[in-house]
Amino acid sequence: MTTEKSINTQQETWYEIVLRVLKSNDVSLITYVPDKVLAPLIKVLHADPYFTVIAPAREEEAIGIITGSYMAGLKGITLMQTSGFATLANVLASLAVPFQIPVLMMISERGTLGEFQVGQAIVCKTMRPVLNTLGIENYAIERINDVEFIVDNMIKQAFATQTPAAMILSPLLTKR
């Protein structure tokens, strides 16, 4: 039995692990602007009645919604891709950071390791400088064995220290 269980754990996909870790941290509100890489995660979140899933028109809105819900006692996360993150500098600098809101972001990294659109490749290079300039904790998840550790600990630290956190899904994790 134990052997079977460990085999099943090994077969868990990155998005199944993310779903499980969100649940174990009471993060039940999902706001997202879709992305092809995130599609399987979005699909399993929609299918699970534990989660409230909202798909607004823009990433700014998505951040605003989880900010409001946090202040009223409901934990949330925003899913987006790199180009969506690029629309957020003002909102992070004027809302999430100064108000000390634990805004959780999961960003699928586009524009690197095999990108074919030059615009994606350029906007990708703005992501880490913006995150680092704003002092926002960020880690790229590159291996399946790191998904649980990084997601779980970044969520816990964000709420414990009341600061935003950016979990970056590297193509090394999602494209292989």
Next chain:
Amino acid sequence: MTNLTNLSSARENAQIMNRFELIKRLTSKLHANEAVIGGIGNNNFDLWANGQRPENFYMLGSMGLTIPIALGVALAQPQRRVFALEGDGSLLMQLGALGTVAKTALKNLTIIIFDNGMYQITGKQPTLTDSCVDFVNVAQGSGLTQSYWARDNTHFEQLIDDALTKDGPHFIATRIDDKTPTVSTDRDPVKIRLGFMQALSIHR
């Protein structure tokens, strides 16, 4: 009264009122710890000037996010009524939010728009509502069926009464003058957030 409410929704039929006075009429009707989210600039200055209710949240930057923040609060606390106070320039930045409000269909959410057709705080440059955009038409087209121009102060109060007793989402647009608020909000983000969360009984 229902018949009056259903009269023409056109912006030009709405009387020009005053933001401070309208917020006063709103807050005087709030007796159940309703949450109020004040949009940037003059909207939250006049909210502040009307008495600093602990259930008020004053947004200091992030122009256009008043409605999404209010939606998040309303979603987390369905038993509490939530009001978003937003200006015309701000709403024009985030029109998609109206569709999100319609789609989520929260019964406890009301949007109040103060429209003076200008970016008042930056030098009174005209906004698009001054020439061609009608917010009630936009809201209705976004799926918010209960969307009205407040024709005058009395009608505004009737619409607030509806928002406090009937299922939303509600959208109330007002035309206002360009009178400058007499005070401005204390700009201490963490103090604002903690006070608001405490008023909403959230303790981390």
